[in-house]
Amino acid sequence: MSDYSSKALTIAIxxxxxxxxxxxxxxxxxxxxxxxxxxLEKKHIPxxxxxxxxxxxxxxxxAKAKELSEKIAALDYF
Amino acid sequence: xxxxxxxxxxKLVVSFLMLxxxxxxxxxxxxxxxxxxxxxxxxxEELMSIAGVAATQIDGDVLSKLIPGDESSAKFIQIRDQLVxxxxxxxxxxxxxxxxxxxxxxxxxxxADYGIKEDAALxxxxxxEDAIELINGxxxxxxxxxxxxxxxxxxxxxxxxxxxxxxxxxxxxxxDMDSNKVIERQNFIxxxxxxxxxxxxxxxxxxxxxxxxxxxxxxxxxxKVANEISTGNTNVQMDVKxxxxxxxxxxxxxxxxxxxxxxxxxxxxxPVEKPKEKPIAKQKKE
Numbered sequence: 001m002s003d004y005s006s007k008a009l010t011i012a013i014x015x016x017x018x019x020x021x022x023x024x025x026x027x028x029x030x031x032x033x034x035x036x037x038x039x040l041e042k043k044h045i046p047x048x049x050x051x052x053x054x055x056x057x058x059x060x061x062x063a064k065a066k067e068l069s070e071k072i073a074a075l076d077y078f
Numbered sequence: 079x080x081x082x083x084x085x086x087x088x089k090l091v092v093s094f095l096m097l098x099x100x101x102x103x104x105x106x107x108x109x110x111x112x113x114x115x116x117x118x119x120x121x122x123e124e125l126m127s128i129a130g131v132a133a134t135q136i137d138g139d140v141l142s143k144l145i146p147g148d149e150s151s152a153k154f155i156q157i158r159d160q161l162v163x164x165x166x167x168x169x170x171x172x173x174x175x176x177x178x179x180x181x182x183x184x185x186x187x188x189x190a191d192y193g194i195k196e197d198a199a200l201x202x203x204x205x206x207e208d209a210i211e212l213i214n215g216x217x218x219x220x221x222x223x224x225x226x227x228x229x230x231x232x233x234x235x236x237x238x239x240x241x242x243x244x245x246x247x248x249x250x251x252x253x254d255m256d257s258n259k260v261i262e263r264q265n266f267i268x269x270x271x272x273x274x275x276x277x278x279x280x281x282x283x284x285x286x287x288x289x290x291x292x293x294x295x296x297x298x299x300x301x302k303v304a305n306e307i308s309t310g311n312t313n314v315q316m317d318v319k320x321x322x323x324x325x326x327x328x329x330x331x332x333x334x335x336x337x338x339x340x341x342x343x344x345x346x347x348x349p350v351e352k353p354k355e356k357p358i359a360k361q362k363k364e
Contacts, residue, residue, distance in 0.1 A: 017337030059339050060332065061315060 005040040008048070008072050015060060015068045023059075027051045042076060049073035087294040094286045098279055106275050110268050117264055118234070121255060122221035125236025128171065129253045130219045132164045138242035141176060141249050144187055146202035154188060154201070161190035161251075172233055173254035176240065177205060179216060187249055197229075212237055215250040225257045232257040296324050300331055312339040 001009075005024075012020035021037075028035040031051040032044065040048065053069030060068075082088055140153050148154050157176070165174040174190040186199035205212075207228050214220040215237025222235045233254040239247040296318045306314045312335065318328035 013333075015333065015336065016340065017333030017335075019337035019340035023340045059336050064332075 001038040002040050004042060004045065004075055005038050007075055008040060011071045012052070012068060015064055016056065023055070024052070027055055031055075045073060045076040049076075085294075086297065087290065090290045090294065091287060094290065095283060098282050098286070102275050102279050106271060109271055113267050113271065114264050117267065118223075121234055122223070122236065124170075125221045125234060125253050125255055126219045126238070128164075128168060129215075129221075129236040129238035129251055132161075132174070132253065133219075133238035133240045133251045135160060135164065136176065136240050136249075136251060138240045138246075138248045141187055141240060142178070142242055144201055146200065148201055149192060154192075157188045158190060158192050161188060162194075165190050170255050170259055171253055172231070172256040173252070175199060175252050175254075176249050177212075177252060178249040184212065209235070211235070212250070212252065215239060215252070216247055293324060296320060296328070300324075300328060303331065303335065307335055307338060312342055 008024060009021055012024055016023050025037040027048065028037045028040065028044070032047060035044065049069045049072040052072055053065050056065035056068055059065075136157060141157060144151075144154055144157075161174045161176070165171045176187040176189075177184050178187055184205045185201075186203045186205065187201055189199040191198035192200070207226065209222065209226060211220045211222045212235070216239055219236070219238040221237070225232050225234055234257060235255070236253045237250045240249040240251055242248045299318050300316075303314050303316060306312075314335065316328050316332040316335065319325060320328065
């Protein structure tokens with residue numbers, strides 16, 4: 001698992017619980033041209049954060065989804 | 079659906095109210111009883127002080143020589159006037175009198191009310207009541223520990239020995255304070271404590287009621303969400319935002335609900351296929 005994948009998963013678990021990994025895998029698989037989540041790189045972060053916000057907003061409170069997305073987007077600065 | 083009588087809210091509110099009542103009731107009873115005792119003790123101290131001072135102002139030699147029938151004598155009137163002066167100096171004194179022992183009985187000598195009130199005692203009038211502290215007054219300054227009721231009313235009394243020039247105790251001076259004033263003071267303090275406790279209980283009940291209701295309200299929300307999810311409806315929002323343990327529970331609950339939603343979502347979205355590259359058309363040789 002890449003460093004970015006690991007960090008994103010750690011952030012997402014606090015919002016989505018144990019199924020966070022499954023959720024994130026689906027975002028890269030279905031919205032980022034079949035990208036494998038464990039291969040997430042820095043260049044993927046902006047688009048990845050966008051899809052996380054959209055999809056997570058259907059599962060949790062939209063404000064929380066935005067918060068999650070912003071934290072993932074901040075990984076772009078590492 | 080939980081019955082009202084079984085609900086956590088009912089149990090919490092009833093328990094807190096009972097606790098407040100027991101603690102405040104106990105505190106009130108203890109405080110009032112201690113205050114009553116202290117007030118009575120204060121009155122006793124005041125009575126003994128007055129009796130002690132008054133006893134030193136009475137001439138024991140003259141007093142001891144008074145016999146029944148001497149009520150018109152100058153010496154009797156002089157002592158009577160002294161007692162009146164002492165009595166008038168303190169508005170709380172109801173009766174002021176001197177007594178002596180005659181064998182096993184106690185009799186009046188000079189009553190400050192002689193010539194002023196019709197029921198004033200005469201020299202030699204026997205005091206029928208059995209008062210331990212009155213007897214003690216012949217040996218030391220003392221005061222009753224409880225109110226005394228006799229034909230002249232209900233009072234708290236203090237006593238001090240009157241000595242002659244040889245230092246021998248020939249009589250006692252008795253100071254009676256009207257019990258109404260004592261009871262008035264006790265009731266005033268009791269009522270004040272009662273009102274303060276009442277206000278305190280009311281405020282405590284409001285505060286406890288508020289916190290109980292808000293806690294129970296949020297627990298009910300969590301319960302409702304749990305019920306929805308357990309019956310298959312994962313489309314629920316966790317509307318509990320608190321900074322305490324219930325807030326943490328709500329957040330944990332939210333994560334669990336989100337995970338459940340994710341696992342229950344069908345994987346109906348197909349992966350996006352990479353577009354096939356169009357073969358490069360062969361350029362016709364011109």
